[in-house]
Amino acid sequence: MGFGPHLLLAVLEGLVTSAVLALTALGLSLVFGVMRVVNVAHGELFMLGAVLAWAVATAVGGSPALGFVAALVIAPLIVGAVAALAEQLVLRRVDYDPEATIVATIGLLYILQQLALTFYGADARPVPPPFNIRLALPWFGYSAYKLSIIATSTVLLLLSWLVLTHTRAGLIMRATQYDRETAQAFGIPVGRVYAAVFAIGAMLAAVAAVLIVPISQAHYLMGQDPLLLSFAVVIIGGLGSLRGTVVAALLIGISDGVISMFFSPTLAKLIATLAVAMVLVFRPQGLFGKAAR
């Protein structure tokens, strides 16, 4: 295979990674931006989305497209409800104290992981993709479904941007993010905003998981990588910045695709980690983040 097709394949793979990563990281970024807490269980909410996608698709049966669409709607809703419940039962009780939240969400991580192991089992289970089309390029074949992930993710990201910048709900979220106390003084129900943001963050991860599960199966340990990569994206892009999150996800996803194809996957991970370290040293607020006030 020549250099051109090789690069094309690397970029396509990178874009798929970026698309999923951007959605997952946006959830994490939103939660941190608005609530100023780090949700360590974010990866497990992603895993929960994938596992529920399998459960829903299996329960619905019938054509794969029907099961998939059902999963795409139902799984994020359940994950959002679980997250809202966790927010009410745990995060609110520790008063969103940053350190306590980290410990609490580590606990949540283990609880979700072990529940998945207990009720879902240790197997990796596939969800059939809604359509099975192979695009035969002259040099290699590529899955049309993978391309549709890129499109879906782009639409969802645009939608998130519209909601954040052009709706009342977005305004309330941004106000809470900007200054919690003043927002409260102006009558914004900060508690409810927090619950909603935590749920939305989890739902974004769940949507990303449902999109990825037809190409990489649902498994109870699948939450680790998305969590680490999301942290990398959020640190590089700047916490709470949608634009930064998307740019950083593209950066990490495509460089991961290209470097791991032409050199080695280990080198790709090394470089991503190094980038995180460099950003932390030279621009702690991230590429697009605003310095702490």
Next chain:
Amino acid sequence: MTDRKTISAAGPAPLTRRTALKGMAAAGGLMAAPGFVRYAQAQSSAPIRIGFQCHRTGIGAAYGRWYERTTAAAVKLINEAGGINGRPVEIVIEDDGTDAGRGAEVVAKFANQHKTDIVYGTLFSHVVIGSAPAAGELKIPYYVVSEGYHVASGQLNRWCLQPGITDVRAQVTSMAPWIAANAGKKVTMIYPDYAFGYDHRDYLPPALEKAGAEVVAKIAIPPTESSFTRYFPQIPSSTEVLYHVMVGPAVLTFVKELGEFYGSSGPKLFGFIDSLEAVDINSPGLEYLDGSHFWEGSPRYAQAGDSDAMKAYRAAVGIDDNGASVNDPRDISTAGHMFGCWETLYVIKQAMEASGYRGPEDRAKLVEATEAISTLAEGPEHPQGDKVFDGKIHQVFGHQYISKLEGGRLDVVHKTSIEDSRYEPEADYTAQPF
């Protein structure tokens, strides 16, 4: 073999609190048991305690589940037939999280806390390699069911034995001639980037060369990888056979992406069933494997010529003709490996009876008695087939099966002889002092 890579797919540390609670409960139960004092006085009636290092969680969990069921079935039969030396057998299970560091802790826990007679049952090679030094230091016999070459290579110590399942070197040595003759002469290997994969990388190429074929590329894949398309451009276009062995939950993705990449024009496939153990071969996405060949330690699907012993074994473990649990047709077994648990337990029984094993003071005698075993006849105790045990390298040799995936099931097309799998031993554990 100096590669001692460990994989940390499991991420955070395993459940120490749960195991601690379990340990406390077990200890409490033991103290409260009415028979405790009597057993201490009359050791001859106390159960023989076998510590089972089990992959209950982590990436080996599906194997662990079936190793546990096979072990329970074999122990039930052994106890019904009077136990070992007239004493019942008791299995004590500890989860190692399929983690090398935890594995060593579990071995120490068996020796010091549970006071088991031996340790048994580990599969994943990095756990075996990580746990073996602990077994050597604590002088506790360590019977593994791992199929890695690490035991036979002499890399471990005299306390480590593998009498129930053949090693990778023997497997690839016996199958290389068939691959060269039936699949193709130019082979590209895809293997996991840790000890088990390195056994394939190191021993398949020379065996293929001997058979007139060659390896044109070797592609190592990190065990935590979840996407594979990026590796496929490394497969040379001259490849006639793609040899794939890959343990991890991502195998379905691997096959699906391979199908998307090649369409109908790809190389032939020869794989190790390890990739697909506990996976339904009729899962969506696996269609691309149709018509390809697999190594199987023991056939998953019931075969026309199955012996009565094999039928009895399958019934006792509880698998149907498709190799799935009789209780749940979606719960697919790890039939290619788990027979090793059954056979290892019977070797332990044979060696304990030959050495007149009474307790931990006879552990060295038990190892010597195992080393003295030479042939194992096919039968209820060894349903997978007859075997030859090489006491010097602590490794058993047996038959291998090559099966073709066709019409949604695997059928055996070739059975290798024991002689095909022999190689020049590189070690002599019997020369090591205890």
